[in-house]
Amino acid sequence: xxxxxxxxxxxxxxxxxxxxxxxxxxxxxxxxxxCYGYLGPNGAGKSTTIRHIMGFAKPxxxxxxVFGQETFGNTEKILSKVGxxxxxxxxxxxxxxxxxxxxMQDMRGERxxxxxxxxxxxxxxxxxVNVKEMSLGEKRKLAVVAAFMNDPDVxxxxxxxxxxxxxxxxxxxxxxxxxxxxxxxxxxxSHIFSEVDxxxxxxxxxxxxxxxxxxxxxxxxxxxxxxxxxxxxxxxSLAKLPKQLKEGKIxxxxxxxxTAAVSFDHHKYKNVLDxxxxxxxxxxxxxxxxxxxxxxSFYKEEKTFDxxxxxxxxxx
Ligand SMILES: Nc1ncnc2c1ncn2[C@@H]1O[C@H](COP(=O)(O)OP(=O)(O)O)[C@@H](O)[C@H]1O
Ligand SMILES: [Mg+2]
Numbered sequence: 001x002x003x004x005x006x007x008x009x010x011x012x013x014x015x016x017x018x019x020x021x022x023x024x025x026x027x028x029x030x031x032x033x034x035c036y037g038y039l040g041p042n043g044a045g046k047s048t049t050i051r052h053i054m055g056f057a058k059p060x061x062x063x064x065x066v067f068g069q070e071t072f073g074n075t076e077k078i079l080s081k082v083g084x085x086x087x088x089x090x091x092x093x094x095x096x097x098x099x100x101x102x103x104m105q106d107m108r109g110e111r112x113x114x115x116x117x118x119x120x121x122x123x124x125x126x127x128x129v130n131v132k133e134m135s136l137g138e139k140r141k142l143a144v145v146a147a148f149m150n151d152p153d154v155x156x157x158x159x160x161x162x163x164x165x166x167x168x169x170x171x172x173x174x175x176x177x178x179x180x181x182x183x184x185x186x187x188x189x190s191h192i193f194s195e196v197d198x199x200x201x202x203x204x205x206x207x208x209x210x211x212x213x214x215x216x217x218x219x220x221x222x223x224x225x226x227x228x229x230x231x232x233x234x235x236x237s238l239a240k241l242p243k244q245l246k247e248g249k250i251x252x253x254x255x256x257x258x259t260a261a262v263s264f265d266h267h268k269y270k271n272v273l274d275x276x277x278x279x280x281x282x283x284x285x286x287x288x289x290x291x292x293x294x295x296x297s298f299y300k301e302e303k304t305f306d307x308x309x310x311x312x313x314x315x316x
Pocket of ligand 1 (some may be wrong): 041047048049
């Protein structure tokens, strides 16, 4: 992977909006042919980063290139090579869906109606509805079709499934997997673990504008931890477990429930059971370690446990 061409290169981007808002020293390298997930909650700085990648804003610090070319002021050039789905698509009033798609085709000087019809059918979108009358989901679908209709090699997608219903989210995920097989390079921002998990090869987590971890999705799947969810009979037992648990990392505590990631090794497994001695445990469930667990671990500081190069604890 590393010897492959870097298509999108964000180096030490800072955009400080004040009051701790913005993005701070963020770096991203998207290689040719990979799907790169940019994962973070609302307000993390995903759209800010992507707007800078598209060249709409000038980095306060840092450098951004797409295909080796600095992006600020070069949005038009970038748009000629890249399919872009904005986080909040703004659609011109007075047009129906088809009018908008034709306008976008004309701007690019390219028409591929076979592809366009394929996408309209795939996403079950009626393009003969005025954009003003479209629901949020329909607008999002229209923006998805617009981003993909010229079959660009590179896609930059800012929260592409927000507003889509679960069936359409699933259609979108299968579509992304197919596009990846066709060799597309994709940068996808999201706050939805399952879609990032299902589609991305490399994942970066951003929190409060700060990059906290970048890792290969395959490495996360290879991890030899399991997650235990303990259900306690009383709150005292829950309070005591973190002190008694010698191995692992607390991911989440919730009422009388505690979720911890524990190395899947018999000796350590035995330690987990030993650590429950004297506590009132009414239920225990074992689950595979997921991207969501890894993400949630950045919101807890109790014990350090990583292995994927993440920065733990408070990032501010
Ligand atoms: N133009 C702006 N002026 C001031 N603050 C902004 C502006 N754009 C975004 N922000 C702030 O920067 C942070 C990151 O926003 P954004 O990049 O939109 O996050 P995300 O896309 O991850 O939800 C938020 O706290 C947001 O309020
Ligand atoms: Mg956003």
